[in-house]
Amino acid sequence: MEVGFLGLGIMGKAMAANLLRHGFRVTVWNRTLSKCDELVAMGAAVGDTPASVVAKCKYTIAMLSDPSAALSVVFDKDGVLEQIGEGKGYVDMSTVDAATSCKISEAVKQKGGAFVEAPVSGSKKPAEDGQLVILAAGDKALYDDMVPAFDILGKKSFFLGEMGNGAKMKLVVNMIMGSMMNAFSEGLCLADKSGLSPQTLLDVLDLGAIANPMFKMKGPSMLQGSYNPAFPLKHQQKDMRLALSLGDENAVSMPVAAAANEAFKKARSLGLGDLDFSAVHEVLKGTGGSG
């Protein structure tokens, strides 16, 4: 199978390499072309522009850093739109907002092309290991065509129906995650202030019905007050806000998520927005604050 691949950041490079390793012919493009070298050494071809990649390949995957890069690659001169059309498919796996995704989808479809949004759950390590979780939505036929690629990139892919559902599913998951982080932090604080060892609480939790990778991974660093940003708090809070807005549209009352969101907002007001989202622990354990 042949695919184009736009964007060779940390995630994109790992993903394109996996496709090559599994026998795909891959034509890559990156804004800084030198980043292609490593993949060329693995057998990749290089396209000069997004347009030339799309011209050459029936299917093109993009993995870009943010909404503005995602839009630029499509709409700018020499962009995807210039060559997309009947019989060609475009798959954007970047994490972007619904508006960005819809704008790209409509432009691609107007040219006769097919579009799938496919944001992923998982970061660098899962990308390297082909263990991403892929939340796809949009054109079902294109999704079906892409399954062989998704099977290499991820441990599981889901087709979630109409455009926007990929992004929504991510919001729901992140909302639950944000509330859980608060519940976890409250428990650590309660243990600590009640004369129990928070470290022992971690051990007990890890043996029980609510044991989960996040508690295991984040717990020890939270106890040390160390918050290297794997997922920045300001992004977590933005996702809580968007999930609450989605709930508002549909009249879903979510008091626990609302309480968690206010704690994340408090963390932002304390200047913790660029730390890991587990830094909300500072809000909950804080004994300062009366400044």
Place this chain on the structure above:
Amino acid sequence: MEVGFLGLGIMGKAMAANLLRHGFRVTVWNRTLSKCDELVAMGAAVGDTPASVVAKCKYTIAMLSDPSAALSVVFDKDGVLEQIGEGKGYVDMSTVDAATSCKISEAVKQKGGAFVEAPVSGSKKPAEDGQLVILAAGDKALYDDMVPAFDILGKKSFFLGEMGNGAKMKLVVNMIMGSMMNAFSEGLCLADKSGLSPQTLLDVLDLGAIANPMFKMKGPSMLQGSYNPAFPLKHQQKDMRLALSLGDENAVSMPVAAAANEAFKKARSLGLGDLDFSAVHEVLKGTGGSG
């Protein structure tokens, strides 16, 4: 090693049987003596009364159904107190409130005996499989003596320091669990009302950083509105209340747990207290309620 074992309910019988299987000499007692037969067939001796078991054994373990049974076995005629004393240890593994635990502890210590409270996390299956998690506190020397037994009964035992810490640790864990259940339910409702498949949400969650046994076990039945009481909602709410009280004593602010507690209270007011604690899902998804 020789131990006495008081109480052969579902949990106690499984635990005593495990001790026998691993070569312990066990003298059992149960209020309804016929319940001892199965264990006698496995090699157990039988005591006529709690007192006679304690008279015979250096160490006696109790696993009783509730605080009143736990008190009765100790304080009634022919009870533990009549024979406990210097050189003997009593280990209560029942789940009881702090007041009950302290009352027993003081009475045993006044007689010169040693006492350990050791509530467990885990129910029937883990008891049978020797996979309980044991949260012990009280007399450290007695705890150390009991480690060989705890190693058979549980996958892990913790010594948590002073009396009461076993019960407190359970409260903290259950509080986190209760908040997580609410976060989970809110996510399921949001997915459902937003046009996503809640079943798919379960699948996505199970592949990610917050995957945990509780979501996996409770999710499918919650989607069916089925709430067979593994852990009754009214007990979960009681534990939330007690955990919040513990936080109040120590001035720990826990807004997410407080919001979750109010949802559990709402569930109680709807008459769901005897169902499983996952029945809080009915509150969150409910579209009735305006009386």
Place this chain on the structure above:
Amino acid sequence: MEVGFLGLGIMGKAMAANLLRHGFRVTVWNRTLSKCDELVAMGAAVGDTPASVVAKCKYTIAMLSDPSAALSVVFDKDGVLEQIGEGKGYVDMSTVDAATSCKISEAVKQKGGAFVEAPVSGSKKPAEDGQLVILAAGDKALYDDMVPAFDILGKKSFFLGEMGNGAKMKLVVNMIMGSMMNAFSEGLCLADKSGLSPQTLLDVLDLGAIANPMFKMKGPSMLQGSYNPAFPLKHQQKDMRLALSLGDENAVSMPVAAAANEAFKKARSLGLGDLDFSAVHEVLKGTGGSG
């Protein structure tokens, strides 16, 4: 002083009448012109179109029912924009969202005119009695010119600075009001379920430090389950949401407002959105809801 007055609904008619009674010369316009008759009988002149009113008067006040009416009167054919310009002022006292207000402001200013937004607090009775509270923002010189009119229309007017501040101030007030309504409802429920007379609670509240007109006015009808919409619940919830969004922008953590908002959302999900906002009481007292 001479002013134009656009919009003779319940509020507008009462306001224009007050200006006439206090010696202002007023030129009125209303979409349904027959509504002008009563004011003509009091001495008003009539304009054929918004444009003709603006052409005639240095200052024009508008009091329209909703954002679409507010936009239509300005931007449609024969609208305000056709005649507004240097030396003329336009004052919109309608309650509209910030985007509507800004759109009108920019268009008026581009033509060289001056603009003030001046939403009011108070409904029919205060409008008739000249007892409105006027929350003005925008062009300070125009505000100063309007003070004689505002002094007739309201018991007090505030100049709040830059455009948008009038709407923001209303949001803040309504947010406090929405939280208070929830606090009040919770108290009524607690009294009722605890064996106290909610009616007596109303009497006690009315004698103390938190006595306020809203409790006095809404309490008796809430106890009867009667919620004639003076301020529809869906609008209250929208204002809570917008106030929380404003807080989000500025990283202000507001857990009580967030909890109140979730209760209003629950009320919307129960189909109570068109009743008075005090109908949130049904959520709080509700013993149904498990659908």
Place this chain on the structure above:
Amino acid sequence: MEVGFLGLGIMGKAMAANLLRHGFRVTVWNRTLSKCDELVAMGAAVGDTPASVVAKCKYTIAMLSDPSAALSVVFDKDGVLEQIGEGKGYVDMSTVDAATSCKISEAVKQKGGAFVEAPVSGSKKPAEDGQLVILAAGDKALYDDMVPAFDILGKKSFFLGEMGNGAKMKLVVNMIMGSMMNAFSEGLCLADKSGLSPQTLLDVLDLGAIANPMFKMKGPSMLQGSYNPAFPLKHQQKDMRLALSLGDENAVSMPVAAAANEAFKKARSLGLGDLDFSAVHEVLKGTGGSG
């Protein structure tokens, strides 16, 4: 009418003086007898002990500083119990917990006497002005006999039924007050962070439907960060906790009060417990706290 009066602190002295001024014959007692002088100058008689006052008077009112003083006056040597009996009534207007009140009630009734609890709402000034609000419960016949005295001491008295209802009513009122204080503080913070003048917000609030004495009195000092303790925060938080417990008993879900309570707890954890309860404003406006 003749009454005994035990306890001449700030409140008690003002109350006893009012009774004298309105023609009551009053026999006073105070632990420090010299405090009786001023009232003697107004015509009061003096009793040597609580017992002697009760011996002399058919009705005796107590206004003591705390539960331990309330108990001491009744149960100690020369206390109320020694002379109370058939045909005599004892009215405790102190603010005490339910347990204290019940203990006194039972002892008095066992001796054949009648008892009314009658905590008041209002402090020094209302006591001097005879403007207290009296929340009475217990023996209805005794209450009826006391109405002439209550009419002098308060602007209104309520008979609330069975013992304990006076204290409960106070809890409900204080719970609403605590939630309102949080709503108010959140609004002040939102105004401030959104570029509005909090002082203007106070002015706007004072003109509208939610204007109330508490906002008017506390607002200006809160803006200055000044929290002279009229009602200490730790007592407000205790009352929130007790009201939430009362709600828990009766399965009343109160999410706004729960959120407010967590903010008061946070304030306690910051060491603000001895300041006025309006000091919760420091929690909400705080931008420190990551200590």
